[in-house]
Amino acid sequence: MAISGVINTNTSTLNTLDALNGTQGGLDTYLQQLSTGKRINSPADNPADYAIAQRFQTQINGLNQAIANGNQGVSLVQTATGAVQNQINLLQQIRTTAVQAANASNTTSDRQALQGVVSELLAQVQTIATQTQFNGQNLLDGTFAGTAFQVGANSNQIINAAVGNAQTSAMGDHIPAVSPYSDSYGCNGSFVSGGFAPGGAFTITPAQTSAYFTFSGGSYDFYIFRGLQNGGEIGSKIKVTLTGNPPDTQELNKMAAAISSAGIKISGTTQLVNGTPVLKLTYPANDKDISFSGPPYVTSGSYDYNSQTNEITVTLPDSAPHLNSLLSAVNQNVVSVTKTGSSTQLTYPASGQRYAFIEDSNITQNPPIINSSSGSITYTQNNGGSAMAPDSTGMFQEVHIENDAFSSRGTLITSNTPASEAIIPPNTYYGSFSSGTGSSGLSIQGPFGSAQVDVNTETESAASITTAVNAVSQQTGVKARAYTSASFLVATGSYTFTLSNGSSGLPRNAVNISASVNNAANGQPNLNALLTAVNQHTAVTGIAASSRVINGKPELILTNANGENINISAGLANGQLASTALAAGSTGSLQAVSGSTQALIGYPINSGSHAALIQGAVQFASASAYRINNGDMIGFSSQVSRLQSGSALADIDVSTQEGAQRTITIVDQALNYLNQQASELGATQTRIQVSVVNDQSSATNMQSAQSTVQDASIAQATSQLTKYQILQQAGISTLAQENALQQAYLKLLPSG
Structure with missing residues (x-):
C-alpha cells in the first residue's frame, strides 16, 4: 500500500475509531447484561423477544x-x-x-x-x-x-x-299450601300446624258426594245448584269458555276453578281417566243432588204500533230463545208471521199484547219493556226449562268410573237439554284424593330434580303416598312423613262399630268397639269408656285415642301415627266397609271438627250415615323450595312451597x-x-x-419461560465482554499508532 502522506484526513484513524465505537457498544451491551442479569433490557435489544x-x-x-x-x-x-x-x-x-x-x-x-x-x-x-x-x-x-x-x-x-x-x-321446613280447590283438607278435613296438630291432620269421606263429567270445547253459561237436605237449594252462575276438543286438564281447570270459587261448597278438580280429561265435582254427602239450569236471557227487537189498524208488529231475531213458544202464545191472535233473513216478524192485534208475553211463564219473568219513541222492545225470558243458556255451544256428560275406567255414561247436557233432565242424583264415593299415575299423577320438582309419584286410588292412605314420595327423594330432595289424626265432638249414647286401618279403601286389622258415653258431673260427655275401648286394641289397629277440651267441650282424637287410614263402619261386608258407620241400635253420634273454633267437618257419623273413611296428611319436608304439580290431587296447591308461619326455625x-x-x-x-x-x-x-x-x-x-427469553447467559456474556475488552485495547493501541504516523509527517516540515 502506498503511503499517501495526507495529514488533513486520517482515514486509518477514522476507521479505527469506527471499530472502537462498535467495540464500545458491544462492551456496553454485555456490561449491562452482566449487571442486570438480563439479555433483553430494552426493546432495542430485541423487539420481538421484549414483547414476549x-x-x-x-x-x-x-x-x-x-x-x-x-x-x-x-x-x-x-x-x-x-x-x-x-x-x-x-x-x-x-x-x-x-x-x-x-x-x-x-x-x-x-x-x-x-x-x-x-x-x-x-x-x-x-x-x-x-x-x-x-x-x-x-x-x-x-x-x-x-x-x-x-x-x-x-x-x-x-x-x-x-x-x-x-x-x-x-x-326451616318448606311446606306447600293447602289447595283451595281440593276435596281434602280445605273442604272436608283439617291441616293444622302443617299437619302436626293432634286432631288436625285428616280428611274424611263420605263427607262429600262426587260426580264426574267429561266436557267438549265451547262456551258454557249456566247455573249450578246444590239440592239441600231441607228442600232448599243454593246455586251460582258459571260462565266459562273451554278450548280444545276435548279440553285438556289445564283448560278444564278453568271450569274447576270457576265452580270451586263460586262459594256454594262444590269443589272441582280434574284428572285423566284412560287419557280423557274428567271434571270431578264434590259436594256434601247429605245433599239431595246437583242440578244445572240456564240463566235468564234478555232478548231485544223492534216494536211498531199501527194506530190505523190497531196492530202491533214485533221483529225478533231467529236466535231469540223460545221463539216457538212465543209464536204459540200469540197464535190465536196472530195476523201474520213473516220471515225476513234471520228475523221473524209477528203482527197481531194490540188487544193480544197481554197474551204475547205472559208473566210468570217460561216466556218471560217480567212484562216487556216497550219504548214507542225508539221503536224497541226488550223482554227477559227465564231458562224455559233448559240446562244451559241458548247461546252455549259446549256440551258435557256425567260419567261413572270404576277401577280408573268409564263404566257408564249419563245424560248428555246441551243448551237444548231440559233442566229437568240435568239433575244429578248423589253418588257416594269414598276417598278425598284424586287418582292418577305417570304424567297424570303427582310431579315433584325439587331442588335436586324432578320425579313422578303415582296416586293409585282415591282412597290411598297418606302412608302409601309418603312411601312413594320417599322412594324418589334422592332424585327430588323432598321427603315426606304421614300422620293421621282426627278430632270429634261426641254425643252421649251407645256406640258399636268396627274400627280398622288400611289403604286404598281396603280395611285391615279390624276390631269391634263397644262403649257408652254419658254426661259427666260438669254436664259434658265423659269419654273415658270410649277411650278405653279404642286403646285396648291399639296394638292391633295402630289407632290411639286421646281427648282434650276446647271451648269447654271435650273432643275425641283418633290418631294413626303411621299415616294409615282410619275406618269407622258397622262391620265389614266381603272385606269392604259396611254401608253405615255405626251398627244398628247405636244412639251416639260423632261430629268431625277442626281447629280451635271447632269448625264442623262433614256431617254426623251415626247409625244412619255412611261409613267413614279418614285419610291422613302427607307432611312434605325440604330445606329448599319445591313445587308439586297436580298437588290438588292430594289436597295441596301446585304453587312453589315456602317457609310458612310456624315452619321457620325462628318459630x-x-x-x-x-x-x-x-x-x-x-x-x-x-x-x-x-x-x-x-x-x-x-x-x-x-x-x-x-x-x-x-x-x-x-x-x-411462566417465570422459567420468561427467563429463557429474557435472562442473560453469564458465561456467554463474560466471554463476549472479554472479547470486546481485548478488541478495545487493540483498537486503542492501533489508534495510537495511526496518530504517531501523522506526527511523523510533521518532521518533514522545515524547522523555523
Whole structure:
C-alpha cells in the first residue's frame, strides 16, 4: 500500500475509531447484561423477544395477585365454614332438647323450661348469622350472595361463591299450601300446624258426594245448584269458555276453578281417566243432588204500533230463545208471521199484547219493556226449562268410573237439554284424593330434580303416598312423613262399630268397639269408656285415642301415627266397609271438627250415615323450595312451597308435645340446609386452594419461560465482554499508532 502522506484526513484513524465505537457498544451491551442479569433490557435489544417477555410478566404479575386473592378467599371461606359449624352444633343441641320435650313424661312446666333453653340456643344461632364478618362484610345474613373470587390472571377466571342466608327466619321446613280447590283438607278435613296438630291432620269421606263429567270445547253459561237436605237449594252462575276438543286438564281447570270459587261448597278438580280429561265435582254427602239450569236471557227487537189498524208488529231475531213458544202464545191472535233473513216478524192485534208475553211463564219473568219513541222492545225470558243458556255451544256428560275406567255414561247436557233432565242424583264415593299415575299423577320438582309419584286410588292412605314420595327423594330432595289424626265432638249414647286401618279403601286389622258415653258431673260427655275401648286394641289397629277440651267441650282424637287410614263402619261386608258407620241400635253420634273454633267437618257419623273413611296428611319436608304439580290431587296447591308461619326455625316452640314434634322436623331441615351450606363452602375452599396451587405452578413455569427469553447467559456474556475488552485495547493501541504516523509527517516540515 502506498503511503499517501495526507495529514488533513486520517482515514486509518477514522476507521479505527469506527471499530472502537462498535467495540464500545458491544462492551456496553454485555456490561449491562452482566449487571442486570438480563439479555433483553430494552426493546432495542430485541423487539420481538421484549414483547414476549412483557406478556409473560403481565401473566406472572396477575398470577401472583391471584395467589394472594385465593389465599384471602380461603380465609374468608374458612371463617364462614367455622361459623356454620358452630350453628350446626347449636342446632344439634336444640334437636336433642326437642326430642326430650316430645316425650310424654314431661309436664307443662318441664317443657316450658326446655323452651327457655331452646330460645337461648336459637338466639345464639341468630347472633352467629348476623355477626359473622370478614373484612367488614357479613357472611351469613344472606347479603354475601352472587360473589366471585378472582383466582386467575385474566378476566372471568373466577370461582363463584354464595353463602346462603343462615338467619333463623330463613331456615326451616318448606311446606306447600293447602289447595283451595281440593276435596281434602280445605273442604272436608283439617291441616293444622302443617299437619302436626293432634286432631288436625285428616280428611274424611263420605263427607262429600262426587260426580264426574267429561266436557267438549265451547262456551258454557249456566247455573249450578246444590239440592239441600231441607228442600232448599243454593246455586251460582258459571260462565266459562273451554278450548280444545276435548279440553285438556289445564283448560278444564278453568271450569274447576270457576265452580270451586263460586262459594256454594262444590269443589272441582280434574284428572285423566284412560287419557280423557274428567271434571270431578264434590259436594256434601247429605245433599239431595246437583242440578244445572240456564240463566235468564234478555232478548231485544223492534216494536211498531199501527194506530190505523190497531196492530202491533214485533221483529225478533231467529236466535231469540223460545221463539216457538212465543209464536204459540200469540197464535190465536196472530195476523201474520213473516220471515225476513234471520228475523221473524209477528203482527197481531194490540188487544193480544197481554197474551204475547205472559208473566210468570217460561216466556218471560217480567212484562216487556216497550219504548214507542225508539221503536224497541226488550223482554227477559227465564231458562224455559233448559240446562244451559241458548247461546252455549259446549256440551258435557256425567260419567261413572270404576277401577280408573268409564263404566257408564249419563245424560248428555246441551243448551237444548231440559233442566229437568240435568239433575244429578248423589253418588257416594269414598276417598278425598284424586287418582292418577305417570304424567297424570303427582310431579315433584325439587331442588335436586324432578320425579313422578303415582296416586293409585282415591282412597290411598297418606302412608302409601309418603312411601312413594320417599322412594324418589334422592332424585327430588323432598321427603315426606304421614300422620293421621282426627278430632270429634261426641254425643252421649251407645256406640258399636268396627274400627280398622288400611289403604286404598281396603280395611285391615279390624276390631269391634263397644262403649257408652254419658254426661259427666260438669254436664259434658265423659269419654273415658270410649277411650278405653279404642286403646285396648291399639296394638292391633295402630289407632290411639286421646281427648282434650276446647271451648269447654271435650273432643275425641283418633290418631294413626303411621299415616294409615282410619275406618269407622258397622262391620265389614266381603272385606269392604259396611254401608253405615255405626251398627244398628247405636244412639251416639260423632261430629268431625277442626281447629280451635271447632269448625264442623262433614256431617254426623251415626247409625244412619255412611261409613267413614279418614285419610291422613302427607307432611312434605325440604330445606329448599319445591313445587308439586297436580298437588290438588292430594289436597295441596301446585304453587312453589315456602317457609310458612310456624315452619321457620325462628318459630320453633317445644312447650307443647305437638310443637316439639314439629320442631324436630323443622330443625332437621335447617340442619340439612346448613350441612349443604358447609359442603358447598368446603367444595369452594377446595376449588380455591387447587386454583392457588395451579396459579403457583403456572407462575413458576411462566417465570422459567420468561427467563429463557429474557435472562442473560453469564458465561456467554463474560466471554463476549472479554472479547470486546481485548478488541478495545487493540483498537486503542492501533489508534495510537495511526496518530504517531501523522506526527511523523510533521518532521518533514522545515524547522523555523
